[in-house]
Amino acid sequence: MAGLCLAAAALLVATVLSKYKKSPEQVGSQAVCLALGLWAAVCLISLSLFWGLALFSLSCLLMYTYLSEQEWLPVDQKAVLVTGSDCGLGHAICKHLDKMGFTVFAGVLNEQGSGAEELRRSCSSRLSVLQMDVTKPEQVKEAHSKVVEKVQDKGLWAVINNAGIFGFPADGELIPMNEYKQCMAVNFFGAVEVTKTFLPLLRRSKGRLVNISSMGAGVPMEKMASYSSTKAALTMFSSVMRQELSKWGVKVAVVQPGAFQTKITGTSDMWEMHEKKILEHLPREVLADYGEDYILTLKHFLAHLLDTASPDFSPLILDVQHALCAKHPAAFYSPGRRCYPLGVKGKLRASP
Numbered sequence: 001m002a003g004l005c006l007a008a009a010a011l012l013v014a015t016v017l018s019k020y021k022k023s024p025e026q027v028g029s030q031a032v033c034l035a036l037g038l039w040a041a042v043c044l045i046s047l048s049l050f051w052g053l054a055l056f057s058l059s060c061l062l063m064y065t066y067l068s069e070q071e072w073l074p075v076d077q078k079a080v081l082v083t084g085s086d087c088g089l090g091h092a093i094c095k096h097l098d099k100m101g102f103t104v105f106a107g108v109l110n111e112q113g114s115g116a117e118e119l120r121r122s123c124s125s126r127l128s129v130l131q132m133d134v135t136k137p138e139q140v141k142e143a144h145s146k147v148v149e150k151v152q153d154k155g156l157w158a159v160i161n162n163a164g165i166f167g168f169p170a171d172g173e174l175i176p177m178n179e180y181k182q183c184m185a186v187n188f189f190g191a192v193e194v195t196k197t198f199l200p201l202l203r204r205s206k207g208r209l210v211n212i213s214s215m216g217a218g219v220p221m222e223k224m225a226s227y228s229s230t231k232a233a234l235t236m237f238s239s240v241m242r243q244e245l246s247k248w249g250v251k252v253a254v255v256q257p258g259a260f261q262t263k264i265t266g267t268s269d270m271w272e273m274h275e276k277k278i279l280e281h282l283p284r285e286v287l288a289d290y291g292e293d294y295i296l297t298l299k300h301f302l303a304h305l306l307d308t309a310s311p312d313f314s315p316l317i318l319d320v321q322h323a324l325c326a327k328h329p330a331a332f333y334s335p336g337r338r339c340y341p342l343g344v345k346g347k348l349r350a351s352p
Helices: 002-020 029-046 049-070 088-100 114-122 137-154 177-205 225-248 268-281 284-290 292-296 298-308 314-325
Strands: 079-082 103-108 128-131 158-161 208-212 251-255
Touching (some): 088 103, 088 314, 103 137, 128 137, 137 177, 177 225, 208 225, 208 314, 268 298, 284 292, 292 298
Parallel strands (some): 079 103, 079 158, 103 128, 208 251
C-alpha cells in the first residue's frame, strides 16, 4: 500500500513538473521538485496514507491549475497594433512589446510628434509608427492597409485599444454635452471602429483583442461621469465581443487600471480652458446653485488624482503582456493603485 501511494505521489509530481516547464519565469525545476517532495513527505508522515495522499493530490491539482493559467505562448515576432501610442501607457506598452520581440504597429495621433520620434529612435526596426486618429475612419482604414501590407500571410496577433481622453472632472450636470460626445467618440466609438476594421485579421490568427478600460467603468466615482460612462460602454462591448468571438478562437481581455501618472489628464492650460467653457455655457440658475467658487476648485480634484497616481507602469504592462502571451488569458485585469478593493488579477477567466 505504501509503495502504491508513493508511486501515485511521484506521478503527480511528474505531471506538475511537465506543466511547470511550459510556464514563464521559472525559478528552477530542481527547487520545485524538492519543494513538492518535502511536502509529500510531510503529508504522508504526518497523516495516514489515505489522508496524506489526498491532501498532497489536492495540492498538486491546485498547482497544476495555476501553472496551466501561466502557460506562455512564443512571441515569434507576432504582430500587435497599439492605439494611442504618442505618450503614457500606450508609449510604454509599445517599447515593452518591441523589447520582447513583437512586431509593433504604434498608432499615434501625430506621426511627426515627439512621441512618435522617440519610438522610432529607441525601438527596433520591427516597430512601425502609423498616423491613426481613431475618430477618423479614413486614418483607421489607411492604417489597416499598411498593416496588411507588412504582415501579409503572418497575420495580426493582437489589437490593443489604448487611445483615450479623460476630459475635465466635474459634476455630471456641469460637464458640457460636447465633452460627453468627445469622450464617447474617442474612448468608445474609436475603439469600436478600430476593432471592426481589424477583426478579420484577428480571426485569421485566432488572436487577442485587449481593451484598456478603467476601474471607473465599474466603480461610480464623483466628477467622472463622462469618462466613466465611456469606459463602462467599452467594458460591456468587450464582454459581448468575448462571447461572440469565442467561436473564432479570438480571446478578449479588458484591462481596468487604477490611477497611473499619464498625460491623459491634460495640462494646467487645458484645465483653465475647460473651466472657462463651463462658466460661459452654464445656465444662470445652475451657476447660482453651484457657485463660481466651487467650479474654480474642480481642478484641485484633478491635481489630487495626479498626486496619488502611480508613476510605475509595470503592473499594467505585465497584465497586458499576460493578456497577449498567456495560453489562457484572463477576461479582466485590474492593475495599479485605487483599484477594486477585492480586485484580483484574472478574477474571471476567459473560455479556453
